[in-house]
Amino acid sequence: MxxxxxxxxxxxxxxxxxxxxxxxxxxxxxxxxxxxxxxxxxxxxxxxxxxxxxxxxxxxxxxxxxxxxxxxxxxxxxxxxxxxxxxxxxxxxxxxxxxxxxxxxxxxxxxxxxxxxxxxxxxxxxxxxxxxxxxxxxGRPPAPLGPPAARQQGARAVRGARAPQLYGTRLVAIGTSTGGPQALARLLPALPQDLPVPLVIALHIPIGYTADLARRLNERSTLEVVEGSDRLLLRPGLVVLARAGQHLRIEHTSDGLHARLDAVSFAPFRPSVDILFHSAVEAVGAKVVGVLLTGMGDDGCAGARAIHEAGGKVLTESESSCVVYGMPRSAIEAGVSTVSCTLERMAEEIQRWL
Missing domain, CATH: 3.40.50.2300 (Response regulator)
Incomplete structure (x- = not known):
């Protein structure tokens, strides 16, 4: 290499x-x-x-x-x-x-x-x-994925994890790029079916891929995984994958959190992790956990800084498990990462910060 x-x-x-x-x-x-x-x-x-x-x-x-x-x-x-x-x-x-x-x-x-x-x-x-x-x-070659586990088996909550009301998290937002589909296919099945918050994802991937990817991730996980649609109401246990070619924003209205699609705003990538993270802060303030997984470049660093400055938490994947150690490293070097851990431990860390 x-x-x-x-x-x-x-x-x-x-x-x-x-x-x-x-x-x-x-x-x-x-x-x-x-x-x-x-x-x-x-x-x-x-x-x-x-x-x-x-x-x-x-x-x-x-x-x-x-x-x-x-x-x-x-x-x-x-x-x-x-x-x-x-x-x-x-x-x-x-x-x-x-x-x-x-x-x-x-x-x-x-x-x-x-x-x-x-x-x-x-x-x-x-x-x-x-x-x-x-x-x-x-980078390093990602390990091939095995067949999807049975959905009914599920994942158990981490023993000793903090109760949701202690921190009050309302949203988990994930950003990833190169190696992201494989990372998500390992992370999402490790999260419990009764996850008490919605989870939103911005992934750099070619246009036309996200509907099929959402279906494949849904088959692997006990969580419900869908491709983002405009004005979709977010709820606990729902995973929303940003549609390739459009930004995903989070909007807080009187009846809850909604996904909004935006194909107009300029950013080097569409969907942009920065735009997703910034909108999450605007919607729920400190009650967001941002997660940066494997990926090239620094998309998500500015958004992670916004989460950090608002009082939210930023979790970054460590170099040892990243296919490409770009996006997480940018947040760590910027001093805005709360915790850095391997992909294998990320589900546990997400639950701990709920």
Whole structure:
């Protein structure tokens, strides 16, 4: 893991795609950056596995639909030692379902390529692709998820956790990016069915993914998980996932807390964790627990500062369990993190601060 080790060596990337034109464009886009070295290209999954064994790349860009052996076959057969991080670059009619399945199988992130492949539109992917390959190069491969547990089993409340009325929390707000779907799929099932507050989430993920992701998270958890809709009434035990491409704000009215969708406000990411956190403070003041999980960049840092200054609590995932230690680190370095803990302990910490 050259980049994550701090050696300063370029990120070594293998491009895997059955289209010669796509391979050419991706090699040009990635190879133009001094911090990235394209070490090879493969036309299908079988060739990819051969080159992974021979070249030991740090990152592979992976098409999902290929002859001989598809992208899922590659993910299932990656070596455990020197395992490369995978950024999926693919398009398909069922792209969100396939992309989520790839994330569950161990991919680190997803980039959509245009449906008309032999066009210069592929070059428009450059900024997103470079950012995600760099994040993958600095990160660690997420562990593949197992099958969802039975919903009726549930999660038990943490013994000795504070009663809700002692702190008076009314809302838990979570922000995450790279590695976020996998982190949420581990965190939400660890929370109890009788969670006494609503939980809202802003996740950086491609447009079209959040409805399917909410359904998959709902299957894994005893909590009810839904994609955000405008004016949705929040209630205890409900988890609302911000719709990709729209900001999620929290509004306090006479009949309770509501989700509001906003596709107008400017922010580097949509949905923005900062916008969600700021609106949570406006709605409930100190009665919010903000949580920053794995992710690249610093979205959420300004919002975490607002929570901290209002008297709320900010929980950050520790570096040891993050796929990419960017968003939590920004809050810790800003001095606004109340507690830093591993993902495995985060459900317990959330309950303790209720």
């Amino acid at each position: 050259n980049q994550s080790s701090g050696s300063g060596l370029p990120i070594r990337v293998l491009v895997v795609d059955d289209s010669a034109f796509v391979r050419k464009v991706l090699r040009e886009v990635l190879g133009a950056s001094a911090d990235i070295e394209v070490v090879g290209a493969a036309r299908d999954g079988l060739e990819a596995l051969e080159q992974i064994a021979a070249l030991r790349p740090d990152v592979i860009t992976l098409d999902l639909i290929m002859p001989n052996l598809d992208g899922f076959g590659v993910l299932a057969n990656l070596p455990t030692e020197h395992r490369p991080r995978v950024v999926v670059v693919s398009t398909h009619e069922a792209q969100s379902i396939l992309g989520l399945a790839a994330l569950e199988a161990g991919a680190i992130d997803v980039v959509h390529k245009p449906t008309a492949l032999a066009t210069t539109d592929l070059y428009d992917l450059a900024t997103e692709l470079l950012a995600k390959v760099r994040a993958a190069g600095r």
